[in-house]
Amino acid sequence: MRLHDIVIGALISCTSSANSHSLPKARNDIDTQTVPWKRAQAVKEAFEFAWHGYHTYAFPNDELLPVTNSFSNTRNGWGATAVDALSTAILMESQDVVTTIVDYIPTIDFNVSKSNAPVSLFETTIRYLGGMLSAVDLLDGPYQHLTQSPNDTIALTQQAVNLASKLEFAFDTPTGIPSNNLNFGEESFDLSQSTELAVAGSLVLEWTHLSDMVHRVAFANLTQHAEEYLLHPTYQNATIQPFPGLRGTNIDLRTGNFLDVSGSWGGGDDSFYEYLIKMFVYDPGNFTTYKDEWLEAVQSSALSNISSHPYSRPDLTFLASWNGQDVTLVSSHLACFAGGNWILGGLVLGNQTLIDLGQNLTDSCAETYNATLTGIGPEAWEWEDKNFFEDDDEEVDMFIEDNGFNITDASYNLRPEVLESLYYAYRATGDTKYQNLSWKAFRAINATCRTGSGFSSVSNVNAPHGGSFSNFQESYMFAETFKYAYLIQAEDAKVHVAKMGEEQIWVFNTEGHPFKVRDQQ
Numbered sequence: 095m096r097l098h099d100i101v102i103g104a105l106i107s108c109t110s111s112a113n114s115h116s117l118p119k120a121r122n123d124i125d126t127q128t129v130p131w132k133r134a135q136a137v138k139e140a141f142e143f144a145w146h147g148y149h150t151y152a153f154p155n156d157e158l159l160p161v162t163n164s165f166s167n168t169r170n171g172w173g174a175t176a177v178d179a180l181s182t183a184i185l186m187e188s189q190d191v192v193t194t195i196v197d198y199i200p201t202i203d204f205n206v207s208k209s210n211a212p213v214s215l216f217e218t219t220i221r222y223l224g225g226m227l228s229a230v231d232l233l234d235g236p237y238q239h240l241t242q243s244p245n246d247t248i249a250l251t252q253q254a255v256n257l258a259s260k261l262e263f264a265f266d267t268p269t270g271i272p273s274n275n276l277n278f279g280e281e282s283f284d285l286s287q288s289t290e291l292a293v294a295g296s297l298v299l300e301w302t303h304l305s306d307m308v309h310r311v312a313f314a315n316l317t318q319h320a321e322e323y324l325l326h327p328t329y330q331n332a333t334i335q336p337f338p339g340l341r342g343t344n345i346d347l348r349t350g351n352f353l354d355v356s357g358s359w360g361g362g363d364d365s366f367y368e369y370l371i372k373m374f375v376y377d378p379g380n381f382t383t384y385k386d387e388w389l390e391a392v393q394s395s396a397l398s399n400i401s402s403h404p405y406s407r408p409d410l411t412f413l414a415s416w417n418g419q420d421v422t423l424v425s426s427h428l429a430c431f432a433g434g435n436w437i438l439g440g441l442v443l444g445n446q447t448l449i450d451l452g453q454n455l456t457d458s459c460a461e462t463y464n465a466t467l468t469g470i471g472p473e474a475w476e477w478e479d480k481n482f483f484e485d486d487d488e489e490v491d492m493f494i495e496d497n498g499f500n501i502t503d504a505s506y507n508l509r510p511e512v513l514e515s516l517y518y519a520y521r522a523t524g525d526t527k528y529q530n531l532s533w534k535a536f537r538a539i540n541a542t543c544r545t546g547s548g549f550s551s552v553s554n555v556n557a558p559h560g561g562s563f564s565n566f567q568e569s570y571m572f573a574e575t576f577k578y579a580y581l582i583q584a585e586d587a588k589v590h591v592a593k594m595g596e597e598q599i600w601v602f603n604t605e606g607h608p609f610k611v612r613d614q615q
């Protein structure tokens with residue numbers, strides 16, 4: 095997932111923690127592991143450790159609070175971690191985990207949210223719907239040997255239909271652009287509350303795939319109709335312009351107009367652009383407009399000040415943001431998905447320039463990991479470009495001189511985007527540099543965030559031990575972070591992004607759940 099997420103719980107100081115939390119040991123087998131297959135097994139070990147903690151202390155609630163061995167329900171209380179973990183458990187062929195989750199899913203009552211917070215259409219679609227659809231593709235496909243009976247995938251498909259049927263009321267707006275914040279009990283929402291580009295624009299892959307699976311074209315129609323407003327944007331204030339190729343962010347459900355013109359590849363916008371090319375991967379015949387709009391966004395971003403080079407590190411390229419008037423030199427871990435996404439576009443369009451551009455973005459995001467004390471990159475940073483002139487009297491900040499950027503949010507929320515882009519870069523180039531960078535990053539995450547019964551977000555990637563634990567383990571750690579760390583080392587997995595010149599059989603949703611493309615179904 096991209097976008098926002100809530101970090102729960104008080105910060106828990108590492109120094110007061112009795113957990114066996116230590117810096118990486120000088121030289122052990124893990125540090126020096128060079129065999130990709132063995133690295134993959136070590137990632138699987140970490141996944142199963144975290145699953146075990148969740149299963150012991152939190153299942154079937156949404157998330158484990160790993161420091162206190164407790165749980166939370168921030169995703170409607172349907173067992174978000176279990177549903178999000180399923181496709182990864184399948185790819186890792188972790189049979190017991192697969193069986194537990196496949197047996198559990200049919201027992202969920204999607205009609206009733208167990209959380210007081212509104213149900214997010216976006217989060218529910220990418221995590222729950224995406225997780226179930228992917229499991230059906232995998233268990234009816236190359237991982238059939240992991241199911242007990244053909245009834246398993248029938249039950250998963252039925253639950254996907256139950257969930258989507260319950261969610262359908264979200265689209266009942268004057269424009270058909272869905273509300274994202276749903277009151278499930280009353281099947282209501284606030285029409286005056288605007289929605290965002292990323293949440294409205296990251297539904298079409300899941301709902302189209304469900305529609306193809308069960309032959310109910312209404313599911314595809316709802317999301318494709320809403321997407322038309324995003325493909326052909328109109329603006330509330332016609333005198334102000336978005337950045338060429340990009341869109342604004344907030345959208346009025348009543349008119350379909352964008353309310354602002356600020357845009358970026360980061361949170362709030364990100365997965366709309368991601369899905370433009372992924373719909374083309376899903377079906378190149380039917381989604382050429384999506385591809386054309388994607389190319390325009392990429393070309394404009396690549397050739398403008400949105401692609402920016404820090405003054406002290408001109409070798410790096412970060413994607414900046416447009417605030418409606420100026421390019422602002424800020425970027426984020428979330429925006430680091432773009433490198434992999436541009437590489438995917440390069441692979442399916444046979445365009446080496448796009449792959450090179452995506453590699454540069456990926457390499458630069460990996461450099462944010464290299465810069466810090468823990469070896470994990472920060473949540474957000476800022477920089478100055480070539481137009482920056484250093485004041486002689488100003489004290490030189492050595493971190494910025496060396497690394498090109500200044501950390502503005504030092505937390506790490508177990509995010510996957512850098513590992514994700516490294517995976518695409520490896521698939522496109524076969525350069526073992528990417529496997530090595532991913533392994534190094536994963537070991538750093540394992541050494542810093544592993545605590546108690548699982549993994550926790552940390553407050554400061556540039557402090558010893560990552561600062562403090564927030565005692566929260568997001569479900570996307572299971573869906574994405576573990577998966578991309580595993581797949582880049584697991585050449586013989588049965589599901590991969592195809593290499594240059596090969597046909598794409600699978601497309602990963604924004605939560606890392608692989609779907610079969612349309613003509614493979």
Ligand SMILES: *[C@@H]1O[C@H](CO)[C@@H](O)[C@H](O)[C@H]1NC(C)=O
Pocket residue numbers: 202203204205
């Ligand atoms: C959920 O609601 C639908 C529509 O009212 C109903 O058909 C279905 O049986 C309900 N599911 C459960 C588990 O109660």
Ligand SMILES: *[C@@H]1O[C@H](CO)[C@@H](O)[C@H](O)[C@H]1NC(C)=O
Pocket residue numbers: 243244245
């Ligand atoms: C699958 O479900 C059908 C209908 O409920 C049932 O008759 C059959 O025995 C089930 N098959 C297995 C292998 O469980």
Ligand SMILES: *[C@@H]1O[C@H](CO)[C@@H](O)[C@H](O)[C@H]1NC(C)=O
Pocket residue numbers: 311312315
């Ligand atoms: C879906 O959209 C197509 C094309 O706009 C239309 O022909 C069809 O009737 C729609 N189907 C449903 C079920 O709404």
Ligand SMILES: *[C@@H]1O[C@H](CO)[C@@H](O)[C@H](O)[C@H]1NC(C)=O
Pocket residue numbers: 331332333334
């Ligand atoms: C539209 O934007 C222009 C330029 O920023 C501004 O001067 C004008 O007041 C805006 N109009 C409305 C109706 O908000």
Ligand SMILES: *[C@@H]1O[C@H](CO)[C@@H](O)[C@H](O)[C@H]1NC(C)=O
Pocket residue numbers: 392393396445446447448
């Ligand atoms: C490949 O992509 C680049 C960057 O977007 C673009 O400038 C170029 O025209 C594309 N090449 C082809 C052959 O489409």
Ligand SMILES: *[C@@H]1O[C@H](CO)[C@@H](O)[C@H](O)[C@H]1NC(C)=O
Pocket residue numbers: 398399421481
């Ligand atoms: C890019 O930035 C430079 C320096 O700030 C500025 O002169 C130029 O107008 C900008 N170009 C665009 C297209 O924004």
Ligand SMILES: *[C@@H]1O[C@H](CO)[C@@H](O)[C@H](O)[C@H]1NC(C)=O
Pocket residue numbers: 408409410447450451454
């Ligand atoms: C990638 O970055 C390198 C080093 O800064 C640069 O020489 C190269 O032109 C960049 N490639 C593209 C396609 O922009």
Ligand SMILES: *[C@@H]1O[C@H](CO)[C@@H](O)[C@H](O)[C@H]1NC(C)=O
Pocket residue numbers: 463464465466467468469
């Ligand atoms: C960053 O890269 C340099 C050069 O490869 C290496 O010496 C250093 O240990 C790395 N730092 C971290 C924190 O990974």
Ligand SMILES: *[C@@H]1O[C@H](CO)[C@@H](O)[C@H](O)[C@H]1NC(C)=O
Pocket residue numbers: 491494500501502503
């Ligand atoms: C770097 O960012 C921090 C946190 O936002 C800020 O306090 C500091 O002033 C910044 N340093 C520079 C040199 O801009």
Ligand SMILES: *[C@@H]1O[C@H](CO)[C@@H](O)[C@H](O)[C@H]1NC(C)=O
Pocket residue numbers: 127128129525526527530
């Ligand atoms: C990656 O690591 C392996 C194993 O240590 C090593 O053989 C290989 O040369 C490394 N690749 C690069 C590009 O440094």
Ligand SMILES: *[C@@H]1O[C@H](CO)[C@@H](O)[C@H](O)[C@H]1NC(C)=O
Pocket residue numbers: 124136137140536537540541544
């Ligand atoms: C992760 O940490 C555990 C516990 O410290 C250790 O046993 C394991 O080898 C580590 N795995 C990796 C991949 O670093």
Ligand SMILES: CC(=O)N[C@H]1CO[C@H](CO)[C@@H](O)[C@@H]1O
Pocket residue numbers: 379380
């Ligand atoms: C589901 C769908 O819209 N499929 C269409 C995709 O494009 C082909 C060829 O243009 C059509 O034949 C399909 O009906």
